[in-house]
Amino acid sequence: MKAFKILAPGGFTSVQDKGRFGYQQMGVPVSGVLDSFAFKVANILVGNTENKAVLEITVMGPSLEITKTMDIALTGAKMGMTLNDKPIKQWESIRVNPGDNLNVSQIQSGCRAYLAVTGGINVLQIMGSYSTYVSGKIGGFKGRPLKKDDIIETNDAQTLSKQRSIPKDMIPHYPPNATIRTIIGPQDDYFDKGLTALFEKEYMVTAKADRMGYRLKGNCVPIKENMPKSIVSEPSMPGSIQIPPDEQPIVLLVEQTVGGYAKIATVISTDLSKVAQTTPGDTIKFERINLKTAHDLCLEEMDKIIKIKELF
C-alpha cells in the first residue's frame, strides 16, 4: 500500500536492507546498510523484525508527505526532524497519519541516518534482497536513489500499541575523530614500514567517500621494496583497507567485489558503521587488534541488540 510521497529526496536517499548475500562469487556486491546497528534498532523501534527494508539517508534528509497511518523511527546520524513543523526526537517511534508532512533536516553529527516504517519498505526483491546496488542500477526502488515525486509503498502490518524508545546510554555517538579497529591482513606481509605508518597518525576523510569506499589522506603506506605493486585480482571484503600506487589507503565498503591492490588490514565488522558515519574532513585513527577481540566485539553487539529487543 502507498505510504508516502517524496517531496524532496535529500542528499542521497536509498532503500536498503542488511544486504544481498550469496552472489559475491558472481561479482554482485553485498550492498545494504552501512550502519547495521542503527538499522536494526530502527526496525525494532517500529515493531518490525530486524531486516525490513529502510531508507538510508545521507548528509541531508528528505521531505515526505505521509499517506498511510504507521509508526516511524529515525536512528543513526543526528539530523533533526520535524512532523508538521514541530520538532520530534530520533531513536524513538512516532505515529504518523495521512496528510502529515515529515521533514528530516541536515546532519549535526554522523553521516547516515535510517528511517524505518511499520511493515518495512515494499519494493521488488532482487536476488534475495531489497537493497539498492547503486552503481549496478539493481534492487531498491527502480535501482536508484529516490527522487522527487517517487511514491513509496510499505508492507501492511500492525502499528504499535505503545510508543517505543531506547535509553539514552544505548544511543551511539558519532564523533568526527573516529578510532577504527582493524585486523591486519590479508596482505600484511607486503608491508613493513607501511604497517607502522598506517597506525601512527590520523587520516583525513576526503571528498571521495561513498558506498563504494572511503579514500583517506595522510601518512603514505609504502609496499616493501622487493614486493610487486599489485596482486592477482581477488575478492575484497567490506572494510578491506586497500593500498593503491599513490600509497594513500582506501577503505572499501559495500559496493566492491574484486580488487588488484594489496590489502594491508581490514576494519572489524562492528567498526564499519563508524567509518561510514564519518564525513569528508573528519579524521580516522586506525588501531590494531586481534581476531579474538574482534569476535568478542561482534558478540557484544549481538547481545546489545537482544537487550534492546527485550525492552519491548
Added chain:
Amino acid sequence: MEPELDKKQALPEKTVLFDKAIYRLAGDNGLLVEFGEGIDQKVNMKVRAMAKIFEKSIPDGVREIIPTYRSLLFIYDPGVTNPAILRPLIEQVENNLGKIEIVPSRVVEIPVCYGGKFGPDIDNVGKDHGLSTSRVIQLHCAPEYLIYMVGFTPGFPFLGGLDEKLYTPRLKTPRLLVPEGSVGIANNQTGMYPIASPGGWQLIGRTPLKIFAPDRSCPFLYKAGDMIKFVPISIDEYETISQKEKG
C-alpha cells in the same frame, strides 16, 4: 583462538603451486586460503577441486565460498565458527585431494558479432602481427577459455587462454561507458561487459545475450570453472537473438 598465520613472500609474476595452502585473515569474517601464486591452470584446478567438495557440504557457519584465480575466500559468521575451527576442516579436504578427479568443465557458447559498430577497436588488435580482421576473429573464437573467476561487475568473467598474437594494451583513454555485452581485449586478457560500465578494453565485438539478468530465475549464464567459447554471428543473427532476449 587466533590461528598462526603463514607468511610467505608472494611474487605474482611467477606461478607456483604451494605444497600446503597459506591461510590469511580477511577481517573478522573472512578466511582466505591460498593454493599458489600467479595465474596458472594447475593452481586454479586445485581451487576448483576444493570448491567442488565444499559446495556439497558447506561447513557450519560458512555463508559463502568465493573461488578466485588462486584461492578460496570463506565468508563466515563469527557467532557460529572461526578460523581455528575451519582450518583443520580445510586441511583435511586438502590432504585427501589427491584421490579426487576433476569433472570436465561445462562449455558455454557465447555468440558474438565481431567488428563494425560493435567492435570499433578490432583494427588495433593484432596490428603488430599484421593480422587481418578475419584472422583476429578466427584466433579469438578458436579457444575454449577457462573462467578463472567472476567479479568486478556482476557476471564479469576473468578468462585465461587468449592467443598471444592478440595481446593488445588497454586504450590510452578509457571510455566513460562501454555498452552492455561488449567483448574486449586488455593485454593478455579477454572478457565481456555484462552491464554498461566505464572501461579501457579494446572492443572487438558484442554479444546479444543477456549475460546478467537480475530478474531471470538464473541471473547468470556461467560460473567460475566453466569454459566460454565465442561463436561468430552475423549482424542479422545478432538482431534476431537480441529480439528474443528482450522477449
